[in-house]
Amino acid sequence: MTNFFRAEVDAMTGYIPGEQPKRGSKIIKLNSNENPYPPSPKIKDVLQNFDWEWLRRYPDSSATDFRNAISKALDIPADWIIVGNGSDEVLNLVIRACTNSQRKVVYPMPTYVLYRTLVEMQPAERVEIDYPEDYKLPIEELVKVGGAVTFIATPNSPSGHIVPVENLRELATRLSGVLVIDEAYVDFAEGDGLSVVKEFENVISIRTLSKGYSLAGIRLGFGIAHPKLLQGLYKVKDSYNIDAIACAIGAAAMSDQNYKNYCAQKVKISRRKLSGDLKKLGFKVWDSQTNFLLVQPPQGNAEYLYLKLKEQGILIRYFKQEGLEDKLRITVGAHEENKVLVEALSGLVE
């Protein structure tokens, strides 16, 4: 304990990101849901032709080129879009703009661990509601809390399941606070929540270029909502949260939907193959609409397998968390990576 910090900060643990091995190491990295394919080749041209002299200027504070490209790709007006330094920043903007010590933030568990960290930083009340076994959304409990902010990740991590759009619509109708639909994995899913965003002023969809667009390293995400909702978020945003290079890269990536869809299709094919291979080894595998799989090993010895794979240079994710102790989250890699993983696991479960 020090007295440097606010009580909330002293009390918090801090977010623990997935391990990032050194570049060039021969690790097979299936722990952070990164895309196994490189970003759009159009980005190479952007970097090669970038006017470096222009870097002496501050960047465009609302990243107009990037927003226009999003607008065009998703057929949403540009003033319905706010961009962030990763979608994590947009999630944080919502918390910053909407919470205080009397206001609640609620979400179903298990879900993206960062929500807890973001709320812990603020003087806000955190309410976590357990998902049932079958991952049906606990609508009544969520509504009863009446949060200033309700987070729903769909598709969800680490379960990989999708929340039906009728459930999102019902929540939007019955909540007076902000409903955040975190659609980080939407590029690998069937359907999305955009119709709900268009219909309700209290709903924001938050998306990232880290997963579908293979750009985790550049930190780009965005939110889509009615301009009335974005107004408050713009007030609490750092003025220059997107640098000029990222803005140009983001615009190029969004303009190349064909390439993104092509890679997502390959991931979906590998997802089906990996799921089948793991089932053959006796794993329970949850249906996934993402680029990862939640699995339960036949002997339930998830932590052991996680550690053994690590010794063999394969990183996957293990959460020491209630309900997840006997499960593993495995990112769908490229074909060869998945093959090495399955071979290693088959040696370990026998």
Ligand SMILES: *Cc1c(COP(=O)(O)O)cnc(C)c1O
């Ligand atoms: C990966 C992930 C994000 C964060 O994406 P960034 O844009 O890289 O910050 C947000 N939400 C969920 C559920 C994620 O899995």
